[in-house]
Amino acid sequence: MKIAIFLIGILFFSFISAEIKFNLVHQTKIKITYPDGDDPIIKNGIKDALEILKRDDFYTKISEKQDFTFTSERPKHLSQMIKDATISIRVRMYDGGENTATLAYVTSDYPNTIFINKGKTGRSRASIANTIIHEVIHSIDRSNQDARFGHGGNSSEGKKESAPYWIGQLAENLLNRDSFVKNYKVNYELSKNTNDPSLSLWYNDGLRHVEETEELEESMILD
Numbered sequence: 254m255k256i257a258i259f260l261i262g263i264l265f266f267s268f269i270s271a272e273i274k275f276n277l278v279h280q281t282k283i284k285i286t287y288p289d290g291d292d293p294i295i296k297n298g299i300k301d302a303l304e305i306l307k308r309d310d311f312y313t314k315i316s317e318k319q320d321f322t323f324t325s326e327r328p329k330h331l332s333q334m335i336k337d338a339t340i341s342i343r344v345r346m347y348d349g350g351e352n353t354a355t356l357a358y359v360t361s362d363y364p365n366t367i368f369i370n371k372g373k374t375g376r377s378r379a380s381i382a383n384t385i386i387h388e389v390i391h392s393i394d395r396s397n398q399d400a401r402f403g404h405g406g407n408s409s410e411g412k413k414e415s416a417p418y419w420i421g422q423l424a425e426n427l428l429n430r431d432s433f434v435k436n437y438k439v440n441y442e443l444s445k446n447t448n449d450p451s452l453s454l455w456y457n458d459g460l461r462h463v464e465e466t467e468e469l470e471e472s473m474i475l476d
């Protein structure tokens with residue numbers, strides 16, 4: 254009995270520390286609102302984007318990058334600028350249709366408004382968060398007079414390594430990794446409760462898979 258309590262204690266502690274390691278830490282001063290809309294995918298995308306803006310691992314990954322295309326700003330400095338940004342952004346939808354590559358945009362006339370193409374929202378929640386973070390970077394860019402960190406035109410060569418594209422993709426990768434780990438946690442609980450050996454085998458395979466995926470994603474985004 255004592256051993257069982259001890260083991261439960263260890264398990265509980267490891268879950269708590271995993272949560273702490275994952276999240277939190279930074280209080281962002283970036284506000285993102287969606288006052289006129291009720292599309293759940295947009296609401297969830299905003300929630301995820303705001304969550305990402307509070308995470309230390311997000312800023313660490315940005316500052317560790319060697320450089321971005323289309324800017325002379327150092328990634329470390331850029332990371333600090335996003336951390337320090339005080340900006341209120343409003344999300345609005347527009348009907349751009351499906352037959353376009355444009356997912357969203359920020360204009361000089363409305364630098365604090367992200368316009369999202371309603372015709373291109375049939376995507377994952379993490380992909381929507383990617384778009385929102387991408388546009389947040391444009392918005393911070395436009396609110397800073399001395400710095401420029403865009404990606405040229407929409408068909409520019411090397412734009413994937415630009416700050417808006419790379420940082421948006423980083424957010425999406427972090428979110429996908431999180432939900433992956435969370436799913437395996439759920440299945441782990443299930444395997445404990447049912448004592449189904451195939452489930453726990455699956456969980457163990459899953460854990461290995463998580464580790465491999467983590468490595469793959471790291472090399473993908475740091476290249």
Ligand SMILES: [Zn+2]
Pocket residue numbers: 387391404417
């Ligand atoms: Zn862009």
